[in-house]
Amino acid sequence: MGYVPIPLPDRMDYSDGEMRQRAADFYDEIRRRHTVREFSAKPVPRDIIETCLMAAGTAPSGANHQPWHFAVVGDPVLKSRIREAAEKEEREFYAGKAGEEWLKALEPVGTDADKPFLEIAPWLIVIFGERKSFEDGRPRKNYYVPESVCIATGFLIAALHHAGLATLTHTPNPMGFLNEVLERPSNEKPYILLVVGHPGANATVPAHAKQKKSLERIASFR
Numbered sequence: 001m002g003y004v005p006i007p008l009p010d011r012m013d014y015s016d017g018e019m020r021q022r023a024a025d026f027y028d029e030i031r032r033r034h035t036v037r038e039f040s041a042k043p044v045p046r047d048i049i050e051t052c053l054m055a056a057g058t059a060p061s062g063a064n065h066q067p068w069h070f071a072v073v074g075d076p077v078l079k080s081r082i083r084e085a086a087e088k089e090e091r092e093f094y095a096g097k098a099g100e101e102w103l104k105a106l107e108p109v110g111t112d113a114d115k116p117f118l119e120i121a122p123w124l125i126v127i128f129g130e131r132k133s134f135e136d137g138r139p140r141k142n143y144y145v146p147e148s149v150c151i152a153t154g155f156l157i158a159a160l161h162h163a164g165l166a167t168l169t170h171t172p173n174p175m176g177f178l179n180e181v182l183e184r185p186s187n188e189k190p191y192i193l194l195v196v197g198h199p200g201a202n203a204t205v206p207a208h209a210k211q212k213k214s215l216e217r218i219a220s221f222r
Contacts, residue, residue, distance in 0.1 A: 052159035121197035
């Protein structure tokens with residue numbers, strides 16, 4: 001299919017005041033997003049997850065190839081297998097594989113090798129990047145895969161938060177076991193294991209997580 005321009009759909013034309021208010025409203029909402037590690041087993045309807053995934057699927061991507069796959073896991077047996085494999089990797093990580101500097105940086109976050117949330121939370125979403133995809137049975141190279149997957153993941157986290165759910169971005173290292181457990185092909189690489197659900201009744205967050213850099217430290221204007 002060649003280049004076919006169409007008029008910009010869904011055009012928005014807000015005044016400066018309206019844009020300022022919308023930007024402030026979004027900031028007020030997104031700054032209430034917190035990563036949690038204590039989840040409730042309270043069920044979350046599948047259709048809510050599906051709608052948030054559709055939001056993620058609107059993200060921009062290299063050549064619009066949309067090189068991502070979201071493997072959604074709600075089956076308790078699969079969640080148990082994922083926990084077992086993830087904790088095996090994590091035990092090696094915390095036993096010294098990570099290195100002293102990395103482990104020191106993690107101390108204020110309070111993490112360890114035990115990951116009960118992988119079985120407690122109602123949903124796990126494993127986010128894969130497709131090195132290549134297939135169109136009509138033919139292989140097609142994808143471009144800017146890590147960048148595209150990361151943008152879509154950001155959309156997904158924001159959508160889940162907007163829906164009222166908590167998330168945890170978990171990245172056991174290495175993550176190849178996820179291909180095996182979820183029977184995903186070798187052309188896909190797992191990037192993030194996203195834990196999704198309601199926060200537990202006694203959920204906490206590390207005080208360190210509330211320390212966000214100021215605008216002056218994260219941005220510059222010329």
